[in-house]
Amino acid sequence: MEVKVHRGEGKLQHVIEIGPHRLLTDAPAAYGGEASGPEPHDLLAASLAACTALTVTMYARRKNMDLRDIDVRVEHRQQDGVFVLERHIAYVGDLSEDDRRRLNEIADKCPVHKTLSGQIRIVSRAD
Incomplete structure (x- = not known):
C-alpha cells in the first residue's frame, strides 16, 4: 500500500x-x-485505536465471545521527552473477567501496537 x-x-x-x-x-x-x-499525531492515535478495535472484534467473533461493542479512546501527549499514547478500552457485552483480560492481551497484539512498540526505520529519498 x-x-x-x-x-x-x-x-x-x-x-x-x-x-x-x-x-x-x-x-x-x-x-x-x-x-x-486532524493533525498527524491525531492520525497516529486514530490508527492505534482503529487497529485495536478491529483486532479485538475479530478475535472475539472467532472465539464466540459476547462482545457487542468496543469503545477505544487514545490520548496522546509529550511527557518528559517521550511521546505517550494512553489507550482506554471499554468492552460492551456479557464478558467474564477472564474474557476481558484476554481481550486486553489481544489488544496489545494488534499490528499497529506491535509496530509502534517495535523498532521502526524510516528511509527518506528525494525524487
Whole structure:
C-alpha cells in the first residue's frame, strides 16, 4: 500500500491519499493552520485505536465471545521527552473477567501496537 500526501487548499492543509480513500490533515490555528482536519499525531492515535478495535472484534467473533461493542479512546501527549499514547478500552457485552483480560492481551497484539512498540526505520529519498 502506498500513501501519498500533497498540498491541500488551506495554508497548511494537506490531502492524504490511501488507495481510493482521501483524508485531510492540518495544523491548529495556533500553529498557522486552519484546523480543517486532524493533525498527524491525531492520525497516529486514530490508527492505534482503529487497529485495536478491529483486532479485538475479530478475535472475539472467532472465539464466540459476547462482545457487542468496543469503545477505544487514545490520548496522546509529550511527557518528559517521550511521546505517550494512553489507550482506554471499554468492552460492551456479557464478558467474564477472564474474557476481558484476554481481550486486553489481544489488544496489545494488534499490528499497529506491535509496530509502534517495535523498532521502526524510516528511509527518506528525494525524487
